[in-house]
Amino acid sequence: MSGEALLNAVRAGRTAEAAGLLDGMTDAERRACLPALKELRKELRTAPWNAGSRVAHPALHAAGAACHSGAAGAAAWIAAADMRWSQASPGVLLHVLGDRETDWLADLTYRLAGRPVTSRVPFALLSGLVALSGCEAPTTDAYVQGWFEHIGASWHGGGTVVQRLRQEPHLPGMVAALFESLDVTGQIAWLFGDGPGSWYNALAELAEEGSLDREVLLDACVARLLRGGVPADQRVFLRLLSSLGPTRDEESERCADWTALASQAMPAVAWHAQSVLASLALDGELTSRQLAEMSAGVLFRTEKKLVRAQLVLLGKVLRRDPSAADVLLPAVAEAFGHQDTEVQERALKLVERHVCALSDAGGARDRLGELTDDLSPGLRLRARRLLGVEALDDAPVVHEEVLPPAPVPARLAAAPDSAAELAEEVSALLAAGGGVAPFERALDGLVRHAHDDRDALVEALAPVVARCWWKDGDPRYARTGRYFRESPQGLEVVLAALFERVGTDTLHSAVQRGTTSGNCHHSALSRAFEARLWEVAYRLGADPMPFLLATPTWDTGLLEPDELVARLTEYRRLDARPGAADFAQALLRVRRDDRTKAAAAAVRARALGSPEGYRLAHWLTAEAPPLPESRRRTAGVRILLELGELEEIQGLFPPEFRPLGRPFTVFKDRWYCRHWGVMDRRHWPAVVPGRRELVAARLLRDISASAVEDSRADAALLPLLAEADGTAGEAVHLCVAYGLGARHPEDRLSSVDALLILAARGQLDAGRLGTDVGELVCRGAVKPSRLAESIRMAAATGAYATVWSVLRDLLPALLAGLATDGAGGGPVRGLGELLAVAADCAERSGARGDLAHLAGTAGRRGSSKVVTQARRLRTALTQEAAA
Numbered sequence: 002m003s004g005e006a007l008l009n010a011v012r013a014g015r016t017a018e019a020a021g022l023l024d025g026m027t028d029a030e031r032r033a034c035l036p037a038l039k040e041l042r043k044e045l046r047t048a049p050w051n052a053g054s055r056v057a058h059p060a061l062h063a064a065g066a067a068c069h070s071g072a073a074g075a076a077a078w079i080a081a082a083d084m085r086w087s088q089a090s091p092g093v094l095l096h097v098l099g100d101r102e103t104d105w106l107a108d109l110t111y112r113l114a115g116r117p118v119t120s121r122v123p124f125a126l127l128s129g130l131v132a133l134s135g136c137e138a139p140t141t142d143a144y145v146q147g148w149f150e151h152i153g154a155s156w157h158g159g160g161t162v163v164q165r166l167r168q169e170p171h172l173p174g175m176v177a178a179l180f181e182s183l184d185v186t187g188q189i190a191w192l193f194g195d196g197p198g199s200w201y202n203a204l205a206e207l208a209e210e211g212s213l214d215r216e217v218l219l220d221a222c223v224a225r226l227l228r229g230g231v232p233a234d235q236r237v238f239l240r241l242l243s244s245l246g247p248t249r250d251e252e253s254e255r256c257a258d259w260t261a262l263a264s265q266a267m268p269a270v271a272w273h274a275q276s277v278l279a280s281l282a283l284d285g286e287l288t289s290r291q292l293a294e295m296s297a298g299v300l301f302r303t304e305k306k307l308v309r310a311q312l313v314l315l316g317k318v319l320r321r322d323p324s325a326a327d328v329l330l331p332a333v334a335e336a337f338g339h340q341d342t343e344v345q346e347r348a349l350k351l352v353e354r355h356v357c358a359l360s361d362a363g364g365a366r367d368r369l370g371e372l373t374d375d376l377s378p379g380l381r382l383r384a385r386r387l388l389g390v391e392a393l394d395d396a397p398v399v400h401e402e403v404l405p406p407a408p409v410p411a412r413l414a415a416a417p418d419s420a421a422e423l424a425e426e427v428s429a430l431l432a433a434g435g436g437v438a439p440f441e442r443a444l445d446g447l448v449r450h451a452h453d454d455r456d457a458l459v460e461a462l463a464p465v466v467a468r469c470w471w472k473d474g475d476p477r478y479a480r481t482g483r484y485f486r487e488s489p490q491g492l493e494v495v496l497a498a499l500f501e502r503v504g505t506d507t508l509h510s511a512v513q514r515g516t517t518s519g520n521c522h523h524s525a526l527s528r529a530f531e532a533r534l535w536e537v538a539y540r541l542g543a544d545p546m547p548f549l550l551a552t553p554t555w556d557t558g559l560l561e562p563d564e565l566v567a568r569l570t571e572y573r574r575l576d577a578r579p580g581a582a583d584f585a586q587a588l589l590r591v592r593r594d595d596r597t598k599a600a601a602a603a604v605r606a607r608a609l610g611s612p613e614g615y616r617l618a619h620w621l622t623a624e625a626p627p628l629p630e631s632r633r634r635t636a637g638v639r640i641l642l643e644l645g646e647l648e649e650i651q652g653l654f655p656p657e658f659r660p661l662g663r664p665f666t667v668f669k670d671r672w673y674c675r676h677w678g679v680m681d682r683r684h685w686p687a688v689v690p691g692r693r694e695l696v697a698a699r700l701l702r703d704i705s706a707s708a709v710e711d712s713r714a715d716a717a718l719l720p721l722l723a724e725a726d727g728t729a730g731e732a733v734h735l736c737v738a739y740g741l742g743a744r745h746p747e748d749r750l751s752s753v754d755a756l757l758i759l760a761a762r763g764q765l766d767a768g769r770l771g772t773d774v775g776e777l778v779c780r781g782a783v784k785p786s787r788l789a790e791s792i793r794m795a796a797a798t799g800a801y802a803t804v805w806s807v808l809r810d811l812l813p814a815l816l817a818g819l820a821t822d823g824a825g826g827g828p829v830r831g832l833g834e835l836l837a838v839a840a841d842c843a844e845r846s847g848a849r850g851d852l853a854h855l856a857g858t859a860g861r862r863g864s865s866k867v868v869t870q871a872r873r874l875r876t877a878l879t880q881e882a883a884a
Contacts, residue, residue, distance in 0.1 A: 004034045011041065011064050014056035016093060023067045023097050031068040038065045046083055055087050063089035067097035072105055076112035080120045091126035099133060106134035114139035124151050138171040140178035148175050153200065163203035167212065176204065176213060180221040180238075201244035208245060219245055223258045226270050235267050243273070252277050253286055260291070263307075264298025271307055275299060279314045289325040292318060293332035300336040300348075308336065308344050312351055319355045326358035327365040331372070337384075338375035340797075342837055342873070343866065345376055349384055356387060378844035379877055400845040403799025407761040408724045410555040413438050416446035416548075420461035423450060428465045430492060436721075437687045438556040440492070445552040447495050448537060452545045459499055469493065471502045482507040488516075489534040491681060498538035508539035512582075515657045522699050525660035526685040529589075532582040532657035540580060547577050551586035557726050558687025560590040562602035562621055569606065569613055579613050585658045588617065589650070590690055593625050616653065623649075628694050631731055634667045638782040639705050640773075641667045642698045642732050661689060665698060682718055686725040693725040697732035704736045708783050711744035719755035729764040738773040741791040742783030749791045756795055760803045767803065771810030778829070779814055785831030793838050805842035809852065812839060816854035819867070833866030840874040849878055 007026075010019040023031065038061060045057060062084045069075035078084070079094065098106065110130040113122045124147025131138050138144065152165050166172055208215040222242040226235060252259070262274035278295055281287040287295075292315070299311040315333050319326060336348035352369065359365050366388060373384040417423040423446040429435065430443055450458040466472050471481050471493075485494050485503045489511075497503040512535050516528050533551065540546050550568050554561040565587055572579055593599050599621040607618035629645040643666050650662030686696050704719070706712040719740050722733055737759070740752025759765040777783040796804040815832055842848070852874070859871040 004030065004037065007034055007064060008037050008041065011038065011060040012057055014058075014060050016060040016063060016089060019060045019064050020093055020097050023064065024100075028070060032070055034064070035068040038068060042083070058084065058087035059089045059093070062087075063093045063097050066094055072108035072112055076109055076116075079126075080113060080116050080122055085121060091123045091129055094126055095129040095133065098130075103134045103136075106130055107136035110134055110136055111139055114141045114144040116143055118143045118146055122147075124148065138174055140174060140181070142182050145175060145178045145182055149179070161203070162200055163206050166203055166207060172207075173213060177217070177221065180225050201241050204241060205244040205246070215245065219247060219251060219255075223255055223262075226262055226266060227258060229266070232267055232269075235270055239270050239273060249281075249284075249286075253281060256281070256287065256291060260295045260298065263295055264302070268304050268307065271299075271302070271304070272310075275307060275310060275314075279310070282314060282318055283321075289318075289322075289328040293328050296329075296332040297335050300332070300339065300344075303340070305341060305344065308339065308341075309347065312336065312344075312347050316351050316354070319351075319358070323355065323358040326355050327360055330355060330359065331365055331368045334369050334372040337372045337380075342377050342380070342841060343869070345380055346869075349376070349380055349387075352384070353387055377841055379840065379873055400799070400801055402802045402846070404761040404803065405757050405798075407763075408758060410557050410559070411438065412555060413442060413553060416442050416449055416552075420450050420454070420458045423447070423458070424461040424465050427462065427492060427496070431465065431469075434683075436556065437553065437558055437684055440684060441552050441687075443492060444495065444534075444537065445549045447492070447499070448541075448546055449548050451499060451541050452547050455499070455541075455545075462496065462499065466496050466500060469496070471497055472500065485538075486511060489531050489538065491534070494534055494538045495541065498541045501542075503538070505539070505542055508535060508542075511535040512539045520660075522665075522702055523682075523685075525663070525665070526688050526696065526699060527681065528657045529582075529586070529661060529688050530681060530684055532655065533580070533586050536580045536582040544578060546580060546583070547572070547575055549583055550579055551583050551590055553590055553687060553690070557724065558590055558690035559592050559726060560587060562591050562593075562599050562617075565591050565617065566602050566605045566609075566614075569609055569611065569617065572613075573609055573611055581655050582657065584613055584616075585655050586688070588620050588654075589658070589661075589688065591617070591621070592691075593621060594691075625649075628692065628728060628730065629664075631694070631698065633731075635780075636667060638709060638777075638780045639702070640735065640777065640780070640782070641701055641705070642735065643667050644695065644698050647695075661695065665695075667702075683721060686718075686721055690725065691727040693722055693727040694730045694732045696725070697722055697736050701732060701736055701739070705739045705782065707743035707745070707748045708739045708777075708787070713745045714748065716740035716743050716748035716751045719751045720758060723755035723758035723762075723764075729759055729766070731769070733759075734766060734770045735773055738770060738777055739783065741774060742777065742787045743791075744787065746790075749787065749794065753791055753795045753798075756807075757798060757800055757803070760800060765803065767806035768810045771807040772814075774807070775811045775814030778811075779818060785815065785829050785835060787831070789831045789834035789838065792835060796838050796842050801842040802846040802848070805839065805846050805848050808835065808839040808842065809848075812836070812855070813853040816852075816858050816871075819854070819858055833870055836867060836870035836874055840870055840877050843874055843877040849880075852878060 007019055007022045010022060026034075041057070041061060042065070045061070062079070065078045066075050066089075069078055075098075079088075098109070101109075107130075110127065113130070114127055116122055120143070122143060124144070127139070127144055127147060128151070138148075148171075152169065153162065169175070204213065204218065207213045208218050219242070222238050222245070225238045226242070229235070247255075256278070259274040259278045263271050263278060265271075266274065275295075278287060278292075282292050296311055296315060300308055302308060312333065315329055319329055330352055333348050333351050336344050339345055339348075356369075359369075370385070370388050373381050373388065376384055417426060423443065426439060426443050426446070430439060435443075447458070471484070481497075481502060482504055484490070485497060486507050489495075494503065494508075498508060512532075515532060516524070537546070537549070548568070548571075550565065550572070551560065553559055554564055568587075569579070603618040603621040606614040606621065608614070626647065626649050629647045631645070632643045634641050634643055644664060646664050647662035651659055654662075682700075685700075686693055689695050700718060700722075703712075703715045707715040716736075716739070719736060722736065723729075737752055737755050740748060740755065743749050743752060756765065756770070760767075774783060774788065778785055778788065792804060792808065812835065815829060815835070818829065819832070855871060855875055855878075858867065859875045861868045861871075
């Protein structure tokens with residue numbers, strides 16, 4: 002009877018009544034109630050989330066916890082996700098669990114505390130269980146975070162943080178756990194705050210008065226900084242370390258730790274460690290060997306502030322103690338290999354000031370001579386003459402140009418023979434996308450297997466499409482039809498047609514009328530690509546094709562004429578009807594540059610006697626027209642291109658393909674675009690292989706947005722454009738120019754890849770690219786600071802001559818602007834970095850000659866980076882070349 006009363010109380014949400022009934026039950030009676038409570042939990046889990054179901058949850062939460070005889074079951078019930086949003090209060094749970102044995106309560110405590118922080122077990126419950134069981138406080142992430150939030154809450158118990166900490170019995174263990182946890186610090190960093198009442202000052206005060214072991218805290222802070230981690234964590238421990246205020250003896254005892262931190266830690270931590278070591282060194286408490294060891298790590302860091310500070314420190318120590326030159330000057334020379342030539346020159350000047358203090362013993366001079374090989378060519382000769390280790394040939398050595406291997410087109414493999422293998426490839430494409438080769442193989446494989454054995458193909462693909470949202474939908478459902486009517490979504494429309502989840506009327510309408518979306522800059526490419534997919538999907542049900550005609554021979558999208566003729570021959574034998582879009586795509590892909598092969602294939606095509614054979618024969622024998630004329634237009638800071646008409650892609654081509662040949666304008670048909678971030682873009686160069694200028698011109702506005710509007714990933718297609726066939730003309734070079742000034746590093750990397758690929762293929766017009774970039778910089782479309790990072794990245798690959806050939810036509814435009822500003826004008830930001838890369842490239846490539854406006858910049862007064870690097874570049878361009 003008590004079980005029924007308990008269940009009624011729980012259903013009604015009378016938590017206090019349920020707790021009273023539980024107090025009067027034996028363990029056996031509680032266990033007997035558990036099945037009914039579990040059934041009620043299942044019922045509430047599927048019930049609508051309304052007031053009627055919500056009211057029972059707190060009582061159910063408490064009753065279920067009390068009726069479990071095992072600690073594991075009780076912990077799972079208490080921390081269950083479905084109980085999390087409406088649960089019993091910690092006080093009620095402690096009441097119904099309070100009569101358990103202490104060992105059982107301790108087991109429950111550790112199980113709940115071991116749950117992830119996201120389980121959100123209330124700290125009041127955990128701390129109450131610790132008090133009831135008398136066990137040691139857990140040091141799990143959930144308990145430690147809850148403890149810190151509990152102490153840090155201003156409403157808790159009144160008083161300051163330090164006053165609340167003094168009353169905590171588990172203080173040392175909880176503070177120690179903070180240093181061990183990898184995840185908690187970032188979650189509670191906001192609690193530490195600032196000011197006299199902060200956690201930092203509270204812990205420092207407790208350490209000072211002896212409530213916490215000061216040495217343990219210092220060691221823990223240093224150890225946590227050495228471990229590394231996210232900046233938020235590191236700032237907490239660095240601030241705590243500073244609040245503890247280590248004495249000079251405590252700092253001196255940890256010299257090895259400071260050295261490691263100065264070399265490897267995040268900049269803020271490294272700066273602190275460097276400051277500590279600098280103070281010790283200037284006070285004579287750091288040996289020359291220790292300072293040299295520290296310098297070897299710091300001087301290779303990329304942060305110029307740290308490197309300059311280290312060189313200043315070494316200079317001070319050498320002035321005070323010239324006898325340390327044998328040990329410290331080789332450490333200074335470690336900076337000869339720094340990527341920044343200004344750092345190299347600072348280090349060389351320091352060596353020049355103190356080289357006279359070197360002794361003849363110890364080999365320090367020889368070591369300096371070895372390290373001069375790491376200097377830039379312009380400084381290397383100066384250093385060798387200084388050290389008296391001049392080579393037989395002191396003229397600068399020209400480095401061999403290093404470019405990536407030119408990409409070689411790969412032939413597409415045949416479609417998978419088995420439906421199971423095809424299903425695996427389709428699954429990979431749906432999960433991560435893919436390039437032209439895997440996509441075309443899979444598409445052709447779907448057509449072939451659907452023609453030969455559709456049932457076997459559907460069975461193999463069933464697990465692949467199981468998670469597609471349209472899999473279990475009604476094909477008559479408007480949302481499904483609208484989804485595939487607006488876009489085929491790559492292979493999805495073909496798969497949906499196979500599983501009859503898209504209506505035939507929807508596909509027929511798409512084939513007859515094409516896209517429903519408005520025109521934009523990409524619509525000509527997307528309409529042609531999508532028309533073929535809609536046609537394939539429609540023909541699967543209406544008139545299956547044996548295979549596709551337009552499957553390319555090469556991964557660039559090109560199709561060999563012999564293969565197309567062979568496919569048409571097989572179609573003729575099977576009496577199959579080619580798809581209009583598929584055949585149109587095949588014509589655009591077939592190669593015509595080898596006139597002998599094209600003419601021979603045309604003879605065989607004409608002999609077929611079919612309309613497609615005659616059409617192919619005429620296409621192969623016709624002269625390929627030149628690219629349409631282009632015209633530059635400006636839109637704000639942008640430079641864009643317009644294309645003229647290409648009459649060849651008109652006439653007998655299907656309507657969805659004709660926009661490819663129509664004039665392309667900048668200020669028309671761009672009010673609506675649905676192609677942002679779509680994966681189909683990577684297939685667009687294969688729609689018109691051999692004519693990448695048509696693609697580049699239509700993508701130019703998007704790629705320009707990566708520099709002008711700071712968009713992300715718009716330049717990712719540049720390497721594919723560089724690898725594509727056809728002339729690399731004005732549109733391709735403008736795309737690369739914008740990409741070099743992109744906001745995001747991954748876009749700049751793509752642009753550098755494209756530049757190097759074009760150079761490796763002998764298709765880079767460096768003069769055109771340099772002029773375009775210079776014009777974009779002057780218009781404000783490309784920021785020089787971003788451009789400098791891209792140019793430096795390209796030069797670092799070893800392509801010094803290539804990069805210099807671009808800079809040779811880029812720099813005059815920027816230097817001319819500087820000369821126009823007069824003596825009072827300031828250089829554009831990033832010009833110094835560009836001049837530094839140019840000087841490095843000129844030195845390493847052996848470039849010589851004059852550069853417009855360089856002499857005027859180099860002749861300016863002062864020692865700014867622009868002037869310094871201009872002088873260096875002038876020297877490199879005027880010195881004699883190596884024999």
